[in-house]
Amino acid sequence: MSIEAKLAELGVTLPEAPAPAANYVPYVVAGDMVYVSGQISADEGGLITGTLGDDMEVEAGQAAAKRCAIALLAQLKAACGGDLERLVRVVKLGAFVNSTADFTQQPQVVNGASDFLVAALGDAGRHARSAVSSPSLPLGVAVEIDAVFQIK
Template identity: 85%
Template sequence: MSIEAKLKELGVTLPDAPAPVANYVPYVVAGDMVYISGQVSADENGVIAGKLGIDMDVEAGQAAARRSAIALLAQLKAACGGDLDRLVRVVKLGAFVNSAPDFTGQPFVVNGASDFMVEVLGDAGRHARAAVGSVSLPLGAAVEIDGVFQIK
């Protein structure tokens, strides 16, 4: 099954690849690798803001992380000229979670992105990962995730 067909089966429509909010490019293709800049948690209403352990719980954080993963796939689609089936595998995700000082559930929050990648991509979605707590994130976002992908 194509990646687009799997997304459709799951009821996921990829948005247009988000434009950068500062002086950087959204992705860099180097050989068979795509490096995608951090994607903040956002939906059709704008940035999903919040601080885990204060005004967001793990479940809400997982939903925000999933939205960051959707944005990563939107950027990947742009990097691949519209053909997501060029993806070989997700290599690594680097995740930052806007966290209260005593919040330690970052890995569980980031599972929202990791689980989504595996749900859509199967074994090609399994990846190395970092899940880091942060005192704040751009635009007050709850989550920001960057990614490294191998393509053909």
């Protein structure tokens, strides 16, 4: 099954790749690697904001992380000229969770992205990752995730 077909089966339609918000590029292709800049949590309704451990629960944080993963795939698709079948694997995610000093469930929040990528991509979605706390993120978003992909 193609990646696009699997996404459709999961009820996911990739949005257009978001434009960068400052003086950087959304992705860099270097050889067979694609480095995607941090994607912030947003959906059709706008930014997904909040602070884990304060005004946001883990489940809502997981949904925000999933939206970051969807944006990462949109950037990957753009980097691959629209052909997601060029993906070999997700190599690494770097995740930042807007959370209070005493919140310790960042890995569970980022599972929202990791679980989605494995569901959508199978073994090619398994990756290394980091999941760290941040006292604040751009525009007050709940989650920001960057990624490294291998392509052919």
